[in-house]
Amino acid sequence: MKRVLLISLMIFVEMFGQRVTVVEDAAVTNPREGSFYYPALSPDGTVLIFSTANQKGLWYKNLPSGNIVRITNQLGAGIDAAFESKNHVIYKEDNFVQGRRFSSLKSFDLLTRRSTILDRDIRDLKIYRSYENRTGTYFKNNEIREINSPSLSKISSNEILAYTENSQIVIFENNQKRMIEPLGKGHYIWVSLSPDKTRLMFTFAGKGTFVSDLKGKMLNKVGYANYPSWSPDGSWVVFMKDIDDGVKIISSNIHIANLITGKYFNLTSTRNDISLYPKWGKDNSEVYYNTDKGQIRKINLKIE
């Protein structure tokens, strides 16, 4: 009953005829199960993967059953872990030897709960993860490779990718890499392609988050918006507004912004804890995030 009462204290706002309501903000994990960060939902919405604050280790929760299973406890496993297919999670494991990072690329089968090494001893390994946490590509020393190919060969499709190299944005299109710096020299982080692959979202460190076309022409300034990600229909962005005192983060809320109307909405204004690292769920009605204490939570939204 108490929960029902709390839920009835729903937050809503009118926006150009749109009404956004936080229907529910519910815990997905509890402290007994561990301290988890960086939730990411499978494309079919049945499995949630997550890691720890330092992206050490990888776990998944089967949402229908509620079971949490550890995939690995290795360093770096939480970095851009993503779904290659309904039952396969692609992740990496880092090993630091004499100051150098060596990484292995692995695939975890959710049905057999077994891992397979796909590639190993890579000095600069990055997994390419799409807005819906899907992957089929990885980077081996800045060389683009396909994951689903038996030989893990160089990619040669017409895939469009957006990612970073040395803090610059790289657009891979028509089988060619193109470097862009829409706002000049600096650090471009949290770069992602829109679901329709026509727009680019990125954060320019110290300046804010922006949306541009693939040539770097500015379309939207989202403002101070960290860890931004696209909604499944590409019309919204969810992000965190974290404030620090130069030593630690002292407050943070999860916000969404509509890229058409330019309106913002704080989804966690009534919560007292620090809310971090949000990701959309399978449609516009779900947002997953974690608290600073490491609890994964899910917000159910109603956008009318």
Next chain:
Amino acid sequence: MKKIILLLIGLIFLSLSSSNAQSLAGYKFCINPGHGGNDSNDRQIPLGNGINFWESEGNLTKGLYLRDMLEALGATVIMTRTQNRTEDDLPLSQIVAIANTNNVDFFHSIHSNATGTSARANYTLILFNGTDTAPTNPAAKEMGAILAQKIFAVNRTTSTQNRGDRTFLGFNLGVLNGLNMPGTLSEGSFHDYLPEAWRLKNNSYLKHEAWAIARSFLQYCNAGTFINGIVAGIVRDLNETVPSSYLPIGNDVKKPLNKIKVRLEPGDKVYNGDEFNNGFYMFDEVTPGNYQLIFEVDKMRPDTVSVTSVANLSVFKDRLLTLNPILDPPQILSYSPADSVNEVSNVSPVVIEFDIRMNAEETQKAFSITPEVAGSYKWDTDFKKITFTPSKGYLPGTKYTILISTAAKTHFGFYLQQQKSFSFTTRSKLNLVFTYPKSGESNISTSVLMRLKFDKGIDGSSMANKITVADSTGIPILLQANISRYGEGIIDFEPKTQLNNNTTYTITVKEGISDAEYVKFTETVTIEYKTESRYTFDGNLIEGFESGNLWQSPLLSPNTIGVNTSTTNFTIATIRKRSGNSSGRLNYTFTGNSGEVELAIINPINLGQSSSAGFGIWVYGDNSFNILEYRFLRSGSTIEKVFIDTLNWTGWKLKKIWLNEIPGSGQIEFKSINIVQTANGETSGTLFFDECISNIVTDVFADNSLPGEFILEQNFPNPFNPTTTIRFSLPDNRNGQSNLLQNVSLKIYDMLGREVSTLIDEEKAPGNYEVKFNAKNLASGVYIYRLQSGDSHSGEVFIQSKKLILLK
């Protein structure tokens, strides 16, 4: 299995080759110079004379040096910032994202530390993510241990620690939490320990720490060692010390020397020191071997020492230099107080400055003051300046003579050749230099804020029962005082309840008030003033200053000019009010000499056409002698500026204007209250406003009772331009008869006695009167107004004159 063996062989080969090759090729590091910009959160340490240390600057300098060193070793370095602007002060989550996005092998954040309290410390601290025993990434703890040792070795702090942030701080550092690679944060030393803050102003000192971090990277990566070494040290004065307020640790008690010159031979390398009180020097990339260091500092005895440079290490040669002997007798360069000066502060120290370092003990013995006064001596850090401070002040009005005998001698044993004496006379008494009201002043507000100003700051403890206010029957008035300006010698006080109208009050200031220099007020003074008559009128209250929404911020008005924007503001205040719950409070500060503040009402108030009705506002004056104006819109377009009064009062007064006195024609709308700076006005003040009243239909200054005597009041405002008001009273019951008509004339004369205007020349009944005088056709100057009243029955005549000043 075969692959693993090959990898291990490769790594072993890599390890062996790198230790020889001294290379970091293929490594990618992220370096974060902590903080950014020169904002309040960027750790500023004021060092005096406008010199500051900013941690954000020190961190950046170390970081840029480190980048160059690591890149020279072949590493790829990602810098989170390369400048020190506010926009470079990135959110912690973005710093972490930069390191993660670039997939670097190691992250390091560079800082200096502070206790944040009055306690002082200076140790080296390295932090890694996790607890002491369970680091999130063991490699971070491994590197932390190396950094702790290497940085400690170059900064020579008191100790060093390598700690998990969760254990040491009780929480995870935001800049380490979230890294997906090993990361460390170094607090090389403490910047709020002032000897260290001065060292951190030295770029070579910062570079030295960068070398230590670069050495750490080489060792952590097992990538060889630097083939050259560093020779460094600090040059100090053997005899001088730093201020004790530094709370110096160890050798830091000795004063470092500025503008040192150090030569390294062979090689003819020269290091020129800075002027930031650190005495630091450094020669880096010195080929291992034996050298000579030659130290040269102006006025100091040169010094030479042997040193052996060792590869990948810092070798220190600190030196304590002594002054070149000076074989001259000392000269007195200056002294204070100056000779034969009177009215010297009763706590003024005696300061004598010599040109040569003195023997403190002998020189103190050579000092005498007559009459004798208890006090203490203090020398500055180079023993050239002695200061004698009396412990409880001097006697008031007393002549003191200082004598420095020829027993005073220098540090090198040379005596003062001629004795020196000078004298001064102390202040004899505390003086009352200003009062409000002035004695004899009338027309004072019944809520007057009285002020006494002395020529020195007041000792509050001497004030008990020293100031009283009583009415004409001797009944004391309850007062409340503002003690916040005692230090300026200002005592503001006001009646707890409103005074009576048309009543004489007396302020008594008794002898015995003491100032901060133990000097007393030696007389008893009375100040008599009379409150204004009672206001009676009819009108409509149109704005009560109960809400700030009706008034525009003065800073938004285009007519507000020449003000300090941080101290000029308008608020609704409850601390003073004439009615209701609040009043409007206008604080203003002028920055130049022609400022103006406009407090505009957002929707101008329609007052109708010109008429005999009035418009007024209750104004709590600030005695600033600036000008109060009202501004009106005529016909919705023309702005008419109307002088209302000079702000020469305190307490509430109704400041009104008749609508037919407002120039122009057409509909009148009240638009704003303006404060216009004057040449002799205060540069800051606070006014309160309450009750805007329209349709004032009777004369506002009316006393129900008929006067009992002739009164000619001082005109107001005075000085004026071009209108002023003159009030006078004609008594009733003259010679036992009531309500007799009297012949009255009120005329204006210039200083040569020529009549320039007649304001009244007619018979008038007993009563209180008010006459406006418009001097628009007269030149600036001093004029006389004279009231003459003749009783046609008795022949008795009353004549009184006063001066008025027209300033155009």
